[in-house]
Structure formats: structure tokens, C-alpha cells
Amino acid sequence: MNCVKILSVRIIFDPTEISRPTAIALGNFDGVHIGHRRVIAPILPTALDDRHLTSTVVSFAPHPQEFFSNQPRQLLAPFEEKVSLLADLGVEQLVLLPFNAALAKLTAAEFIQQILIKSMQVEMISVGCDFRFGKQRQGSINDLQQIWGDRLTVIPEQTMNVGTSNQAVRISSSNIRAALAEGNIDLANALLGRPYNLLGEVVYGKQLGRTIGFPTANIAIPEAKCLPRDGVYAVQVLINNAHPYISGVMNIGMRPTVNGNLRSLEVHLFAWQGDIYGQRLNVELKQFIRPEQKFESLDALQSQIHQDCQSAQRYLDTEQLCTVPQ
Template sequence: MRVIFDPTQISRPTAIALGNFDGVHVGHRRVIAPILPKALRDPSLTSTVVSFSPHPQEFFSQKQRLLLAPFDEKVALLKLLGVEQLVLLPFNADLAKLTAAEFIQKILIDSLQVELISVGFDFHFGQKRQGNVTDLHNIWGDRLTVIPEQTMQLNDPSPIRISSSNIRVALAKGEVDLANALLGRPYNLVGKVIQGKQLGRTIGFPTANLDLPPQKCLPRDGVYAVKVNISSSPKPIFGVMNIGLRPTVNGDRRSVEVHLFDWQGDLYDQELNVDLVKFIRPEQKFASLDALKEQIQSDCQTALTYFAVLA
């Protein structure tokens, strides 16, 4: 998949899915599906996801927005779907002041040469979000696909909307099952292993400290059962992960540490892809290292029992 920042490099004409697509969740994939190569009848069209950098909300608030899928993760997820090119429009003052009509003419028609479009039902564009799907339909007609609101029926009697916002809420509560269902895949943390204080080794539970992108949205502080993919291992490895400040040892900064079951070897500088499987408990402060060690043993057993049920 080609990632395009320079509009002169775009392969045209295009079939586009238009949106922010943070997380590339179930709803996003339904928006993207109609423009994938296998769905297109015209081989001359290039399947293209058109998104914005930075996120429009980040531009207007001037505050960094935490993302379910930072740039590298989004690229990897779209590539897996079979998207041919990702066009990132620079969301700046010039783009923000374009009217809906100007956005259609300058971006969609002149720059992208759009032939087919797929969007979500609530997609808006142009200055003050004045443009909507009706404006797109007036030009593209039946070449526009509008995906209706996507919901999912889970344990709750009321269906829940599939949205990035609801995924964030679920992660903040430690509701991993719900977040994973809305994503259609396990929520994951991808980062390199860096040097830590190596306290885990002293109590018999060595951990790998992850260096994550600063924009990555972290779930609730606490302990999780996880499945870890490492390039040096032919199969996933189970383990437990702690996210938090480590109050028992007077930690002063949030860290993400993974303890792997049945693993020996040096992990420094290796990239770990950690899938969240189950929330075990919130972070807490213990009276001693012995008490902490006893709780970690219990956490590991809880995780192993859960993985045994899944097997």
C-alpha cells in the first residue's frame, strides 16, 4: 500500500473511503469494503482511503489527541484490508476554511479525480462541517455508498453503536471484551522493549518494558491477560501485563510492563505486539514486595486459567 502525502503522487482516478478511521474498527471496515479492489468492477480505479493529519479535533483544540491506532498501526491495518493507497490530507488552516463546495471541487474532483465514494451516514466536511452526504449524492448519485449507523447486540439488551468513542469508553473502564468486539479484533499495544529498573527480576517475575507511541490511547490502569507476538517466536506467547504507576515501589511515571509465560531470552530492542485478552484487576498499592509477589502469582494463575478455558 502506498502512503501519499504529496497530492501530485496520487494514483488516479480513485474510488475513495473518506473519514478519520481511528482504530479501523468494524464500522470503519464496512465503510472501506465497497472501495476495495475485490469490490470494484472498474480495474482502472485505485482503491483509496482518504484521511486527515492531524485529526481535525486535534487541529481545532491544539491538544494532542490520543489515538486507538497511531499512524504506523493505521497503515498496517489498512494494508491488511487490501487498500491500495492511503492519502493523508494535511488538516491545516487552509483546508479548514474550505467551504463544502470548495472541498468537493478542489479536493475530490480536481486532486483525487473521484469516481466512487463510500462514507458513513454522519460524515461532514467543509468549513464548520457544513457539507454532508446529501451534497455528495447531488454529484455522485448512485456512485456514492452511504453506510448507515452500525450497531452491535451484545449482553446488554440495547444495541451499542460501533464507534471509536465507545471503544475508548470501554477501554477506560477495562471492558476489554466490549472494546475487542467493537473493534472486531483484540486491542493491541505495539512497541519496542526498553531498559527498565529490572525490579521484576528481583521478585521472580521479569518484565519487558514497552516504549509506545505518545499518541497511543492506553486502557485503564491495571493488570491484563495478554497474548504477545514477537518476531523471534513462531507462535504467540501468553502473559500478563501491568499498566500504571507501580505505587508499591513509589513509581512516578506510567509504564507498560509485560511478563511472559514460558519465555527465556533477551527481548531488548525487539518489537512486541501485545493483544489485550482480559482485564484481571485494577492497579493497587501493596504493603510489601512479598505481598506484591503473592498477588502477581495469583494474577498469573488467573490468566492461565482463562487461557485454558479459551483453548
């Protein structure tokens, strides 16, 4: 059987397992950001007048750019995260088309006939305005329009006014990656429509943090996960997705003060005691505090971490006050 069920979403690898007919949203949907959610919204069960259609997201594995470049692609939401986000929206099934040489060779007409009509029995489609498909991306919105007519929904380019200049920024996965690379967490979170998170298991590290009064949890995250700029962040953390949130400070980087040689992700939780080895942490990034730097001594590092904790706590306290209903 080439399908599995994760949360409430059926994951389809074999076209013969698809629940048909379908209402589909087509795209890669890395991050399931605000723009993606607007593409998906028209095909959700709550939006469908025709209840015999199955709400379906159609995506590709691997990402087409990864296939053509033969290079691993860093993802805003690796597979399990993506499925969880789609489940939260109410999507019923996710069809993962294997992006291989055979699929890459399909013309636009062949993709429509073999994949959309014959295999998936598509009756409704929703796509972004820049969606392309088929060999050398020759297929366009017009090709879909000719067949599905008013059963095709095309979502226009989505933008958001941000910053003091109120500048319009395109909501896209590439702009979110660029913001993360700069440490611009405010912009990344705004475009996502939620805090960017890092999800992983707590593993054993060198346990140096506890020797200077700041014990840390070392987190192993999927290799495919896109990491933000190296440095220190104010964060809020869920342990095994259980509320309430725990405030903390996180460092991503090479730990140059202690001659680290591997990039690590360490979280110091405020007002927390206990053994969390083997537990899963969901770390939500709230603010970039400072870049990583090398200190002359452990005492200097200890002093800076103390200042970082104060900065993070002030920010998180202020954010909490701002979000309390008046």
C-alpha cells in the same frame, strides 16, 4: 517525492503523486474498527467492477479535533498501525490531507471541487452516514449525492448487541475508548473486531521484577497510543510478529508499591526465557484482571502477582478451548 510505500500501501502527502482516477473511502478511520471496515469494503479492489480505479482511503493529519483543540489526541491506531491495518484489507493508497487553516476554511463546495474532483478525480465514494465536511462541517451526504448519485455508498450506523442484556451498542471509536477507559476489554475487542493491541520496543527498566521471581519486559509505545485503564491484564504476545503467541500478564500504571513516578507498561511472559531487549512486542489484550493497587510489601506484591498469573492463565486456557473448532 512526497509519497512513500509502507507494506503494500502507497502513502500520499502530495496530491500530485496520487494514482488517479480513484474510488475513495472518506473519514478518519481511527482504529479501523468493524464500522470503518464496512465503509472501506465497497472501494477495495475485490469489490470494484471498474479495475482502472485505485482503491483509496482519504484521511486527515492531524485529526481535525486535534487541530481545533490544539491538544494531542490519543489514537486507537497511530500512523504505522493504521497503515498496517489498511494494508491487510487490500487498500492500495492512503491520501493524508494536511488538516490546516487553509483546509479548514474550504467550503463544502470548494472541498468537492478542489480536492475530490480536481485533485483526486474521484469516481466512487463510500462514507459513513454521519460524515460531514467543509467549513464548520456544513457539507453533508446530500451534497455528495447530487454529484456522484448511485456512485456514492452511504453505510448506515453500525451497532452490535452485547452483554447479557443484549443491548445494542454503536460501533464507534469513542465507544471503544470509553470501554478501554473502564477496562471493559470484551466490549472494546468486540467493537474493534479484533483484540486491542499495544505495539512497542522492549527497553531497559529498573529490573525489579526479576528480584521477586517475575521478570518483566518494559515496552515503549508511541505517545499517541490510547492506553486502557491502569491495572493488570491477561495478554497474548508476539515477538517481532513471529508466531506462536506467548501467554502472559501485563501491568499498566505507576507501580505505587515501589514508588514509581512514571506510567509504565510491563509484560511478564509465561514459560519464556531469553533476552528480548530491543525486540518489538505486539501485546494483545484479552481480559482485565484487576485495577492497580499499592501493597504493603514486596512479599505481598509477589503473592498477588502469582495470583494474577494464575487468573490470566485460566482465562487464556478457557478462551483457547472455546475457539478450537469442534
